[in-house]
Amino acid sequence: MYDLIVIGGGAAGMSAGIYAARGNLKTVIYEKTNFGGELAQIIHIANYPGYDGRGDELALKMRQQAEAAGVEFDYGECREVRVSGKVFDLTIDERTVRARSVLIATGNEPRRLEYELDVPVSYCSLCDAPLVKGKNIAVIGGGDSAVQEAIELSHIAKQVTIISRSKLRASPKLQSRALELPNLQIRENNETTKEELEDFEHVFVFIGHLPATKFLPEDVLAADGTVMTGAGVKELSSSLDMLGLDDFARRSDHETLIPGLFAAGDVRFGAVRQVVAAAADGAAAALEIMHYLDATG
Numbered sequence: 001m002y003d004l005i006v007i008g009g010g011a012a013g014m015s016a017g018i019y020a021a022r023g024n025l026k027t028v029i030y031e032k033t034n035f036g037g038e039l040a041q042i043i044h045i046a047n048y049p050g051y052d053g054r055g056d057e058l059a060l061k062m063r064q065q066a067e068a069a070g071v072e073f074d075y076g077e078c079r080e081v082r083v084s085g086k087v088f089d090l091t092i093d094e095r096t097v098r099a100r101s102v103l104i105a106t107g108n109e110p111r112r113l114e115y116e117l118d119v120p121v122s123y124c125s126l127c128d129a130p131l132v133k134g135k136n137i138a139v140i141g142g143g144d145s146a147v148q149e150a151i152e153l154s155h156i157a158k159q160v161t162i163i164s165r166s167k168l169r170a171s172p173k174l175q176s177r178a179l180e181l182p183n184l185q186i187r188e189n190n191e192t193t194k195e196e197l198e199d200f201e202h203v204f205v206f207i208g209h210l211p212a213t214k215f216l217p218e219d220v221l222a223a224d225g226t227v228m229t230g231a232g233v234k235e236l237s238s239s240l241d242m243l244g245l246d247d248f249a250r251r252s253d254h255e256t257l258i259p260g261l262f263a264a265g266d267v268r269f270g271a272v273r274q275v276v277a278a279a280a281d282g283a284a285a286a287l288e289i290m291h292y293l294d295a296t297g
């Protein structure tokens with residue numbers, strides 16, 4: 001029996017693990033594929049205080065710090081969360097694991113193209129940048145991710161074309177940096193066809209994300225698939241009177257409708273989707289979990 005099972009080994013999950021283990025909670029973090037989550041796929045992080053470098057290196061430091069604090073790490077996909085009284089039974093692959101509290105920190109999965117291309121398609125520039133040395137590539141998307149990753153890829157590829165179906169929504173600073181690069185072109189308001197994309201040698205796709213919450217009961221999810229917790233529910237309160245406000249007012253910011261089931265990071269309703277915010281959110285959730293476990297014995 002664990003005090004806390006964390007589902008998801010990204011910035012939120014690892015930060016929560018560090019706090020929980022230092023607070024003497026017997027804690028395990030499960031990760032489906034690779035520890036670090038989205039953080040481990042970012043080529044360059046320049047806005048995390050005290051750190052300026054590769055995402056996977058920051059993720060490794062977080063993991064080492066969590067391990068040193070006493071967190072256990074394991075691989076496995078969470079398929080179901082069941083609660084009985086104050087005990088949670090989680091199906092991780094084929095196993096059942098038991099805990100007194102659970103933190104959902106699964107973040108997001110990249111939204112995928114709805115069609116196949118005959119040229120290589122990537123959703124992670126850190127993983128696949130070495131494949132595009134000297135090539136003519138396209139980057140689909142117009143948000144911060146697309147423009148930032150296109151800038152990084154322009155240092156490796158011969159020519160980069162950002163293709164955005166509407167006006168770019170990336171920050172003005174990122175857009176200015178992109179415009180200064182001689183081998184980077186931007187096509188805005190452009191509905192490029194599959195055939196046109198196949199003229200490029202490699203296509204990178206950064207068209208947003210979907211929350212990784214399919215394994216959770218529907219009543220803890222908001223309409224967009226993120227996990228509703230105290231703060232999110234309070235924001236919605238004016239239009240959702242039937243949820244019973246008094247009850248929610250007593251809940252912590254990171255707790256869901258199910259006592260003992262918490263969420264942190266990008267998977268949580270209303271997240272600002274920044275690494276530093278996810279790390280802070282994980283820490284706050286861990287403190288609330290310690291409080292919950294103290295109160296419930």
Ligand code: NAP
Pocket residue numbers: 047111140141142143144145146148164165166167168169206207208209272273274
């Ligand atoms: P995003 O801001 O949601 O942008 C998604 C982009 O993909 C938009 O240009 C959107 O076009 C386009 N898109 C969506 N579905 C599409 C489809 N089916 N086909 C073609 N294009 C499609 O996503 P993001 O760039 O991943 O950013 C997510 C969040 O992370 C944001 O809050 C962002 O600020 C943050 N972030 C921050 C940094 C940083 O601080 N340096 C870096 C990366 C991300 P429409 O506009 O037409 O919908």
